[in-house]
Amino acid sequence: MIREQKFSRRTFVISYRTTKYCIIALLIAYGAIGFWTRQMPKGEYYPFFSWILFDRIPETPRTDYTIRITAVSGRDIEPPPLFKDARRFFSSINNSPPAYQFIIRDLGAAIEAGDTAHVDSERRRLEENFTERPLRYEILKIHYDPIAFWTDSRLIAAERLASFESGAPQ
């Protein structure tokens, strides 16, 4: 009994009602902060997140950038694969494929804008993920229907913006 009394001494006790209101406040605060962090540069701030994923259905038709790999170690590839069919040429342990697409978009936009410095830096970021070198590839601006493109690589239009070879001087 004496031992029970010794350990029952509490310096700070919160009532059930206070605990309940704290929990409710936490839920409201998390939701509000989570949505607010969406406007931050990375779209979130650790450990808060808006959880807004896949909130937009892709437009059809749409325009995007992609790469087409035309040669490996000087040997032409027939047919030359587009990015979506070129998984074997990318390192899978460093980044996830969607991350590569963002780099390709940045590279394509930099080429169209004529920003040479940005083109060089994005090329480096892209080529460090290649599994084989040297790789000759083209940056394309494509116009396509997502379903037709995924099904059998059909494009509405394609414009070649530039051609590079990984490992070659930049």
Added chain:
Amino acid sequence: MKPAHRMERIFRRAIGDPGIARTAARVESFWKARNIVQYFYYHLAFLAVLFLPWWDNFLTRANFSPLWPIAWAGYTTFPAAVNIVRVTFLIGTFAGAFFYRHRLGRIAAFLGIVQFHTLESSFGQPNHQWYPWLYIALLFLFLPDAWGGRGQTREDRKKFLIIFWGAQALFLLTYSMAGLGKFWGALQQFAASQPNAFSPNAFALQIADWSTLMQSRPLLAPFFVAHPLAGWPLYLGALYLQLFAVAAAFRPAIAKLWALGLILFHIGTYLTMDIYFLPPILLLLLLFFDSPFRDPRTAWRNVLFDLPLIGSVIKLSARGIPRTGDRDQDTMLPSRVAPDYNRYERL
């Protein structure tokens, strides 16, 4: 009646009542909550062991930019930082599994998962699938002492259960936030006459677009891209499940059904879009498949009545059904409302 109490009563009747006080009064239900907390830490320790083969992958990843909880990694070499986090994760989670009854043990587990998750998320993009484990480990830090023979009062049991419920609610809130974002995006695209989440080919377009980015052909992707109408009800169903997920925290009768739906949603997104989001499945099973707030005697009609929106439609359709006896009246009412025969008369 005080305004705050009146508002709380209105909220309970409209949204639901998890029944903290009722559950605290049922000792077996309280023990169930206690056991679930215990198994949470066991599972966390198991996951730490399961992750052992992948630690070396960190050493080959590029673009390490430590987030603020792991800012100390900037003062040591990257391999040393990875090893420190690896050891912290293992020791912390096993300390939590061994000493879950003590706040220090739970703090150790929380520190372990914080360091692991922060490291995992410091390569450009946070790993979202581990967030629920992190949040629940944080909330469980504040659980009052509920083990051993210290003679918990009903007040202690209620405090334990409200924190447990808070963990359930926070987890489901993340789904509802996702659903709200999708719903809002759908409204915006609908207003702009663009393809939107309500379109018959929405699911097919999402699969095609994301699979292209993932450089993959998931198992069920070809079927749903070729047959968009087959995926249309599934996509709308997933939107409904996510948007109203938080309601399951207030309506224990539907918690198990909702958890099953969300589990199938995660399995479905893996089979159609190659999106690996499987750790939350373990939490859904643990927290909701045998929720301590759910009355095992709940009739299936109560489950239907508690379904968000759909339950209201069913209730309206049930108007005018003749009373056949008091017992039938109890089972016809939603579980979140205590039997109130006068209220049923007004329906």
